[in-house]
Amino acid sequence: MNIKIKFEDKKKRAPKSLKEQFMLDWHKQLGWKRNPFQIIIPKHIDDFIAGYDKDRLKINLFVIKKLNFGTIVGLPGTGKTTILKWMEYELRKYKKIVHARLVDGSKLTGEKQSIKNIIWPLLNIFERYITKPWEVMTAATIVQEVKKRLKPDHKLVLLIDNVKDVSDLALVLIRELFLANINFQLIVSGTKEEIEDSGINQFKPQDHLQIDLSKEMQYKDLHNMIRKRIESVGGKGINPFTEGLMKRICTEADHNPKAVLELAYNCAAEIALENWQKERKAEEERLMELKELEEAAEEEEEKEEKKKISKKKKEKDEYLDLENYEESKGGDAGARARRLEQERKIQDFFDRVKKNLGQE
Structure with a gap:
């Protein structure tokens, strides 16, 4: 029986999964463009934010009602x-009338740095990157500069994250803006203690926002957050997580969004590596099986070749035996023919002798 098996080209490179012994781009193993769980705020946050529905409504009303001071408290x-x-x-969509600026408290320390971040949303492109007018402004002139640039029907909105880092000088500038009787709105964030220690509520004690994030985020909102992030990088739903695993992650993270992202990252990376190892093992087993089949096929081919050689030798031997037999048989017939010819000649001789004697 002649077995023919088509094997992979030996010259073909070994599978990449077997060549690699270490993996860093774990997200590619899951079919993702990048890691969706990085602790960064996506640029188009509108497509990613989940939860905070009531808080976002309060912020919207805060801006509409032209309230001037509010806090966002949370760990x-x-x-x-x-x-x-x-x-x-969201406020960028209304940049023609709302001049908003989000700045970290650490950027409101020195005089020039503080002035730059306060005046920045009121500057045009040329001023921001060419003339840089804040370099000649002072704490004494900043309020007048804001008044000059802010139209009566426009508003300046300053959002300060990590208010604990704001310097005393920056607080003085902010207080002057409140006293200037302009459309100025300020929202700051931090823990309750950080906001109190910053002293910012000493000159504006009435908090018109009072958003408190100390309560744990609901599971459905965390689920939504993870789903949106996964789908943003090419994934589907919450895969590779199951509902059970997703709930365990949220519970272990105490429903803290940042902690959930960190745990989701760790779990997803582990799942990706486990899948990678399984694929490597399956590929190794497949190649081993192919090698065994190839060796078996080669062994079968050798047997078939030996059979062919043996058969040809046998046929050749049989042919030679037949040829020798024919030659042998042909030699006996020739000798007999010669004898018969000789006997015929002798008989002819005697016949002529008898004939001659009879004539005499």
Whole structure:
């Protein structure tokens, strides 16, 4: 029986999964464009934010009602920065009348740095990157500069994240803006203690926002957050997580959004590596099986070749035997023919002798 098996080209490169012994781009193993769980706020946050529905409504009303001061209170990772980022993103849609600026408290320390971040939303492109007028402004002139640039029907909205880092000088400038009787709105974020220690509520004690993120985020909102992030990088739903695993992640993270992202990252990376190892093992087993089949086929081919050689030798031997037999048989017939010819000649001789004697 002649077995023919088509094997992969030996010259073909070994599968990439077997060549690699270490993997960093784990997200590609899951079919994702990048890691969706990075602790960064996506640029188009409108497509990613989940939850905070009541809080976002309060912020919207805060701006509409032209209220001047509000706070967002919460522990690290509860979503303070996310809400501020979302607010800045939404207000950009109304940049013709609303001049919004989100700045970290650490950027409101020195005089020039503080002036730059306060005046920045009121500057045009040429001023921001060419003339840089804040370099010649002072704490004594900043309020007049704001008044000069802010139209009566426009508003300046300053969003300060991590208010604990704001310097005393920056607080003085902010207080002057409140006293200037302009359309100025300020929202700050931090823990309750950080806001109190910053002293910012000493000159504006009435909090018109009072968003408190100390309560744990609901599971459905965390689920939504993970789903949106996964789908943004090419994934589907919450895969590779199951509902059970997703609930365990949220519980272990105490429903803290930042902690949920960190745990989701760890779990997804582990799942990706496990899948990678399984694929490597399956590929190794497949190649081993192919090798065994190839060796068996080669062995079968050798047997078939030996059979062919043996058969040809046998046929050749039989042919030679037949040829020798024919030659042998042909030699006896020739000798007999010669004898018969000789006997015929002798008989002819005697016949002529008898004939001659009879004539005499």
